[in-house]
Amino acid sequence: MQFSSLLFVQLPAFLSNLTNPSGPTPIVASSPSIVTSSASTMAAEAPKVAVAPLEKYMLPPLPYKYHELEPYISEQIMKLHHDKHHRAYVDKLNAAMEAHVKALAVSDVKAQIELQQAIKFNGGGHINHALFWPSLCPPGLLASEPNSAPLLIEALTAQFGSFDAFKERFKVLLLALQGSGWGWLVKTQRNVLELRTTKDQDPVTDDVSVILGIDMWEHAYYLQYWNDKASYVDGIWNIINWELLEARYDGTAAPTAL
């Protein structure tokens, strides 16, 4: 068996699905960026791939400036969150993937298993934050109005009774998280909208479409809201990019670049 194909068969499923942009492409809501699969590229090319050619995951640039989500999320939070926290996940994911490739090259199963948690945590951190940034947008933009997502709002209303009832249900779930984690709005294969949470940086990996994820780690709000996470949750509805959420809902959104 060729090494390169072996490599991608054995990667954790949620990571083998990831796509890597060939260059630093900005994430722009629902604009189809060109994405190449590093998996197929590698399989087609060199068998001497052993260590080097694994493409690095990159910190995606924000589609807005750090201060532009104010007053709902402060510039300081955004800067630290994106440039420090997210960057650390990306760096540690790259380190873990590199170590994983080396372990694969020498068929060291024990080392591969040992790396699973680091890949899950840092890979999850990268995926979750990459989904999070474009789902936010400066307040006052047309995209920030729920009207920009007519189909999604209709479905939410049908399913939760009203748009407000949906927000209230989501809020209860978010505030009940015990420790660090994320709250999610997802669409199942049968077109049902579902609310759920994941702990720490666990990403959503089953066969659903993520419409919206909300970061409930304290680093996402503490500098501005302290322990008052309810106000953070209330505020965030003013900076949701409904245009992108609609595109995620109807399936026309470009895949999130990682």
Next chain:
Amino acid sequence: MPFITRVVRPTARVVSVRGLANSAVRQKHTLPELKYGYAELEPFISGRIMELHYTKHHQTYVNSLNEAEEKYAAAVHANDVQAQINLQPLLKFHGGGHINHTLFWENLAPKSAGGGEPPSGELSKAIEKNWGDLANFKKTFNGYLAGIQGSGWSWLVKNKELGELEIISLPNQDPVVGKYVPIMGIDAWEHAYYLQYENRKAEYFGAVWDVINWKTAVERYSKA
């Protein structure tokens, strides 16, 4: 709803009245007294962090624990096992939050009150036996703190089965229970350091040792 039907039945009313009497006697949990001022741990932990940590976070654990216990008592009197089981995660989280923070405040002290002074006696010997010296113990402990993925605590514990000291990390507010007795713990939740150290948690883990009250750790070890 089975709970309501039960309460209005005459026989059940007796139970519920007794239940009320019990809950009147049952003592509510309260915030423990802090033996130093909020600002006295500066510059290692800022006064603002201490104030929020104690008056907001710990207070919320105390309030939510009292609420959960009240609901639990009602579920017990209603013989509602499902409700009791359903309440367990809340009891564990808020009960753990209360226990952990109570221990934490005790094992901190201002420099002027002996914060950071190395442990003595049996505890000191036991640490040296396991980790060589205190510096290496701290380094190892900080490795545990840094390895927490999400919210949680690291603990110096005594393993009752082996009679040995160990370092363990527990997620969220899980308290130290079972075969372990807590000797000393450090809060690695972001709320414990973020206002001062932001994402630089390694700096917090480095600094907090200057305000560790080893006297309470020595005392706990002597009783463990």
